Amino acid sequence: MTEQHSPQFERGTDGPKVIVVGVDGSDSSLRAAAYAGGLARRQHALLAVVYVQPVLAAGAALGAPVAETTDEIAEDLVAQIRDAAERLKGIFEVRWEFHTFRGDPYTGLVKAADELKADAVVVGASEQAGHRIVGSVAVRLVKAGRWPVTVVP
Numbered sequence: 001m002t003e004q005h006s007p008q009f010e011r012g013t014d015g016p017k018v019i020v021v022g023v024d025g026s027d028s029s030l031r032a033a034a035y036a037g038g039l040a041r042r043q044h045a046l047l048a049v050v051y052v053q054p055v056l057a058a059g060a061a062l063g064a065p066v067a068e069t070t071d072e073i074a075e076d077l078v079a080q081i082r083d084a085a086e087r088l089k090g091i092f093e094v095r096w097e098f099h100t101f102r103g104d105p106y107t108g109l110v111k112a113a114d115e116l117k118a119d120a121v122v123v124g125a126s127e128q129a130g131h132r133i134v135g136s137v138a139v140r141l142v143k144a145g146r147w148p149v150t151v152v153p
Contacts, residue, residue: 015043016119020147022050022109022137023077028124032152033081036122039150040094047096048116051077052108105137113147122150 021036023029033049040047051073078098099116101108113121126136138151 016045016148017043018046018048018116018118019043019120019122020048020050020109020113020116020118021122022052022105022112022124024051024105025073025077026124026127028127028152030080030124032122032124032150035150035152037094037096039120039122040096045095045119047094048112048118049077049081049096049098050109050112051098051100052105052112053100053102054104055102106140109137109141110144110146118147120148120150122152125151125153 016039019036019040021029021033023033037047039045053071053073081096081098099112101112103111109121109123112118121141123138123141125138138149141147141149142151
């Protein structure tokens with residue numbers, strides 16, 4: 001009888017334990033958060049809500065307070081999520097955390113998923129027309145092939 005070793009570490013559980021969802025305030029990202037929240041609730045998983053703050057070159061900002069603006073977006077997203085969680089308290093219980101990363105959305109979500117040891121990543125479909133040509137964050141995450149990726153329309 002030969003001994004077989006699994007090439008990858010398995011946590012010994014069924015289903016995802018950490019679900020990362022990218023949010024940026026767009027309608028599709030908020031739908032993705034709602035979907036991921038339902039998935040996390042059903043799987044008893046931790047929902048890691050991730051906002052990636054864009055980093056612009058100093059000249060590109062043209063004097064606009066980009067860091068302050070993106071901080072305000074992050075604070076607003078946290079407030080929206082807390083309000084939704086409070087409304088559902090006693091009906092649905094979901095363990096969740098909010099994380100902010102800096103960079104472009106793809107790199108930030110990859111870093112978040114790696115650092116948080118994500119079992120699954122959920123994102124909203126891109127609402128930008130140019131992504132049909134260049135490729136969306138969702139497509140790039142799928143092509144990375146490191147986690148199951150769900151794209152919510």
